[in-house]
Amino acid sequence: MEIKENTKLAELLKDYPWLLDEAVKLDERFKMLNNPLMKTLVQNATIQDIADKGNLNVQDVIEEIKKMIQNHK
Numbered sequence: 001m002e003i004k005e006n007t008k009l010a011e012l013l014k015d016y017p018w019l020l021d022e023a024v025k026l027d028e029r030f031k032m033l034n035n036p037l038m039k040t041l042v043q044n045a046t047i048q049d050i051a052d053k054g055n056l057n058v059q060d061v062i063e064e065i066k067k068m069i070q071n072h073k
Helices: 011-016 019-026 029-036 036-042 047-052 058-070
Strands: none
Touching: 011 019, 011 029, 011 047, 019 029, 019 058, 029 047, 047 058
8 A cells, every 4th residue: 555645544544453553652642533533534534634633744654654564564
């Protein structure tokens, strides 16, 4: 899977269900994604949306996701 700004978080979590738990370890702000209301919004959220919401640089988020996937294997 190619990971870009417009990649949907739901697609990532479908392929890598453990990713959300790892993301929370990376940055406490990702805990918001475990909120039941946010779980509904996650279906349409992109990496860009999550980066914006957490006031993070989208390229940094993409690189961290790639590192987590690489290190998990």
